[in-house]
Amino acid sequence: MTQAPGDIERLIELMARLPGLGPRSARRAVLMMLKKRGAVMAPLAQVMAEVAASARDCVRCGNITGADLCDICRDERRATGELCVVEDVADLWALERAGAFRGRYHVLGGVLSALDSVGPDDLRIPQLARRVRDEGIAEVILALNATVDGQTTAHYIADVLAPSGVQVTSLAQGVPIGGELDYLDDGTIGAALRARRRF
Amino acid sequence: MKGERVRGLAVASLGVSHFRSYRGVRMVFDGRPVAFVGPNGAGKTNILEAVSLLSPGRGLRRAGADEIARRPEVLGWKVSAAVRGLHSDHEVETWAECGGARQVRIDGKAATQVMLGRILRIVWLVPAMDRLWTEAAEGRRRFLDRVAMSFAPDHAEAVLDYEKAMRERNRLLKEGVGDAHWYAALEGRMAEAAALIVAHRAVAVSRLMRAQADAGGAFPRAELDVASDDPEDLRAAWAEGRRRDMAAGRTLVGPHRADLAAVYAGKGVPAGLCSTGEQKALLISMILANARALAEDLGAAPVLLLDEVAAHLDEGRREALYDEICTLGAQALMTGTGPELFSALGSRAQRFEVTEVGGLSQVCEMGP
Ligand SMILES: Nc1ncnc2c1ncn2[C@@H]1O[C@H](COP(=O)(O)OP(=O)(O)OP(=O)(O)O)[C@@H](O)[C@H]1O
Ligand SMILES: [Mg+2]
Ligand SMILES: [Zn+2]
Numbered sequence: 001m002t003q004a005p006g007d008i009e010r011l012i013e014l015m016a017r018l019p020g021l022g023p024r025s026a027r028r029a030v031l032m033m034l035k036k037r038g039a040v041m042a043p044l045a046q047v048m049a050e051v052a053a054s055a056r057d058c059v060r061c062g063n064i065t066g067a068d069l070c071d072i073c074r075d076e077r078r079a080t081g082e083l084c085v086v087e088d089v090a091d092l093w094a095l096e097r098a099g100a101f102r103g104r105y106h107v108l109g110g111v112l113s114a115l116d117s118v119g120p121d122d123l124r125i126p127q128l129a130r131r132v133r134d135e136g137i138a139e140v141i142l143a144l145n146a147t148v149d150g151q152t153t154a155h156y157i158a159d160v161l162a163p164s165g166v167q168v169t170s171l172a173q174g175v176p177i178g179g180e181l182d183y184l185d186d187g188t189i190g191a192a193l194r195a196r197r198r199f
Numbered sequence: 200m201k202g203e204r205v206r207g208l209a210v211a212s213l214g215v216s217h218f219r220s221y222r223g224v225r226m227v228f229d230g231r232p233v234a235f236v237g238p239n240g241a242g243k244t245n246i247l248e249a250v251s252l253l254s255p256g257r258g259l260r261r262a263g264a265d266e267i268a269r270r271p272e273v274l275g276w277k278v279s280a281a282v283r284g285l286h287s288d289h290e291v292e293t294w295a296e297c298g299g300a301r302q303v304r305i306d307g308k309a310a311t312q313v314m315l316g317r318i319l320r321i322v323w324l325v326p327a328m329d330r331l332w333t334e335a336a337e338g339r340r341r342f343l344d345r346v347a348m349s350f351a352p353d354h355a356e357a358v359l360d361y362e363k364a365m366r367e368r369n370r371l372l373k374e375g376v377g378d379a380h381w382y383a384a385l386e387g388r389m390a391e392a393a394a395l396i397v398a399h400r401a402v403a404v405s406r407l408m409r410a411q412a413d414a415g416g417a418f419p420r421a422e423l424d425v426a427s428d429d430p431e432d433l434r435a436a437w438a439e440g441r442r443r444d445m446a447a448g449r450t451l452v453g454p455h456r457a458d459l460a461a462v463y464a465g466k467g468v469p470a471g472l473c474s475t476g477e478q479k480a481l482l483i484s485m486i487l488a489n490a491r492a493l494a495e496d497l498g499a500a501p502v503l504l505l506d507e508v509a510a511h512l513d514e515g516r517r518e519a520l521y522d523e524i525c526t527l528g529a530q531a532l533m534t535g536t537g538p539e540l541f542s543a544l545g546s547r548a549q550r551f552e553v554t555e556v557g558g559l560s561q562v563c564e565m566g567p
Contacts, residue, residue, distance in 0.1 A: 112381065114370035120378065148363045148388055155384035 008034070060131070062107030062124055064089050072096075078104050081138035083131065085157065087111055087145060095143070100190035103141075106131065111149040112156055125157060132166050141196055142170040158199050169196040207500040208319050209530040210250055211281040211288070217269040218276045219245040220560040229549060230283070232524055232531040234541040235562075237553030242560030243534035246553070247323070247504045249278045250532060252293050252301070254321040255312040255348070255355050259504060264295035273297055284318040285497060291318065316352035320493055323504035324486045332470040332478050336458040343425060343459045346489055347396075347403040349501060354399040361392035365450050368437075372445045386437040389453065394430040396454045401425065404459075410488035410495075417519030418484035419477065420464040427457035461485075479511050487523055500529035509533060509540040518543045538565075 008030065016026035033041040057063070058070035065071070072078050082103030086092050092105045108123040120126070132140060140161060144150040158168045172195035184192075207230065214225040220242040235243040244260075248267075251259040258267075268276045277294035292304040293315075303310045305318065322345075331338055348354040368385045371378075404423045411420045428436065436452050437444075444450055461470035463477060470481055486503070494500040503524065509517055521544050524531045535541060541548060550565040 112367075112384070114367045114374070114376070114381075119376075120381065148360050148367075152364065152367070152384045152388050155387050156380050159380045159383055 061092075061105045062089070062109055063092055063105060072104055078102065079135070080104075081136060082141060083128075083135075083137045083139070084141045084143055085128065086143050087150065087153075091143060094184065095189060095193075098184075098186035098189035100186070100193045101141075104135075108144075108153070111144065111147075111153040113149050120156065120160075123153070125160060128157065129160055129164070132161060132164050137166055139167045139169060141193070142168065142199060144170075154199065168199040170199045171196050207283075207494075207528040207530050208285065208497075208502050209283040210253065210319075210502060210532075211283055213246070213250065214277075214279045215246070215249045216277045216279075217272065217274050218249055218278060219267055219269060220555060220558065221245065222269065222559060224560075224562050226551065226562055226564070228530065230530055232521070232529070232533065232544065232548040234538075234544065234548050234550045235532070235534045235553050236536070236538050236541070236550060236565075237555075238536060241553040241555045242562075243553050244325075244506050245560065246562070247325075247506050247532055247534060250280075250502065251321060251323055251504055252278050253280055253282065253291055253315060253319055255316045255352075256345075259323050259325050259506070260327075264301045265298065268295070268297065275299070282319055285320075285499065289318050291315065313352065313355055316348060316355060320349050320497070320501035321504060322346075322349055322486055322489050322493070322501045323506070324482060324508055325504075325506040328482060329475070329479060331482065332461065332473070336456075339459040340455075340457055343400055343403060343457075346407065346485075347399040349489060349493055350403055350406060350496065351399045354396070357392045357395040357399065361389055361396060361454065364388040364392065365453065365455060368444075369449045372441070372450070373448050375445065382441055383438065386434055389437065390430065390434040393433050393454050397427055397430045397457075400427070400454075400457070406492040407485055407488045410492040411484055413491065414484065414488065414523075417516055417523075418487065419480050421470065421481045421485055422462040422464045423485075424460045425457055426460060427454055428452055430454075476511070480516070483508065483512075483520065487520075490527055490529055494527055494529070500527040503529050503531035505531055505533045507534055509535045514543070521547070 012023070012026050012030050015021055015029055016023045018026070021029065033044065054066045055064055056066070058065045058073055059068050060073045061070060063070040063072060080103040082101075083106055084095065084101055084103060085106045085108065086095070087108055087110065089107055092107055095101050095105070106124070106128050108125070110118050110123055112118060112120065112123065131137065140157070142154045142157060144154045154170060161168055171192040209230045210228055211230070212225065212227045214223070215221045216223045235246055237243055248258050248260050248262070257263070265273070268274060275294060275296040277292065279290070279292045282289050282291055290306050293301060295301045301312070303312055303315060305314060328342065331342060344354065344358055364385050368382065368389065371381060371385070404425050408423055414420070433453060437450070440451060461481060462468065463470060463473050463481060470478060473481065486505075490501055490503060508520070512520060517540070525547050533541070538550065541550065552563050552565050554561050554563070
């Protein structure tokens, strides 16, 4: 195969690392952008540069945002006293897409795993305990994976929060949750939330 | 012909490619027992191993995916089979690329190893198990877990969950982590899995005992007992034992330490003290009991892989074994160095000749 010039090869290589893209589809995408440099590539590059410069984690919940606090944390109507704990920003986005939850979130950024050297302090769990105290939280909803690590994390959090007296619930069992929330249809996500149980 | 034969689970056809001494062969089976005949080193056990990989785990040699790839090429390997499953027929493929993990596809769709256990049940007896009663407890535990898994495919998941949580706990112990919440969360996961494991193992032991009691007299009966901690107490034992476990650097109590004890019932002698032949007979008796109990549960006998079993039996016992297999309607895949070992089967079995030339094995069906 003829190699494209060095810079373009580098671009293809970087694109191929994106989820859902392989070397072939990355090459196709780059070729399309190159053909439409003015209409597609330049605006894309500009927006990417802007977002890369402004994007950061919400200091309170861990959502990805363009300011210190994300829209959800800034919106006073979302102060319902309910806090939904998710593993990843993708789960938060899936729940928002479904429009089934009106409270606020706490993104852990992973699950406990001694073997992968991920401990409670790497997961914003101390921050969670503080939020429960400071924000007048009445219910913490755990929406974590059904894996051993996910469930260990859920139990860890329930254990840590026990002295605070906050009600801890989890999504209905039998519904794939956590990392799989993203793949669920909105109706199923809503049903899992409504059928949540005491943990 | 006997009356209604149970429709056993079966491998209807088997293809192996770049698998140990095979470059590529395809065999068609009709559901009858199958005898593979050939000299030492011809490639008979390799075929049984390929079939064993149609169930979850590392197969009957417990080999790593890379060990199996045909040398010297080492290009990866593949086993594909049409199987008559519990509920319907399926196309199963399992393979590993060079350096990669084993993968599974069922009816063209990516699948997990655990899903294999829901299609076929495979029970095997191999010469390495001759040491079962004299070796360390680990081998007996593994054997017991395979039996438990044959009755409850979910057993595999419980064992994996338990081991995962225990490895996590062991890491905390080794690193001297003191977070009690973390231990409690892991011990909770371990306790949940342990309750399932202990229950599945108890079912396996009682099913084996009952199915042996129903058997005729050709094979001895084993009195079985599994020594393990009460799962109700484990959680407290782990919580109280953290300091001791930390000193040891690992978890000292739990179902991962259980042992299976067997007594030759007719004599009251522990299996470990029995003669070589008696130990073998006990094992065959347990394997047959496993198959019988499964046939009762499922309405279909499991696939049996019996490596070099015929050679160790006198003529009377050999005939009793074959009669039992045929009554069960089980597809038993067997190996032996000479055709005379299988003559008592008459037309009740298919026969394949296995040969090896220059490090390359071939299989050829023999006429009736
Ligand atoms: N990865 C591999 N690549 C190539 N050949 C292999 C590989 N692994 C094993 N073999 C060869 O396969 C051959 C056949 O092995 P197998 O155990 O199937 O023989 P067998 O017919 O069961 O013999 P026996 O009667 O002695 O048990 C052996 O000679 C062995 O060296
Ligand atoms: Mg062999
Ligand atoms: Zn926020």
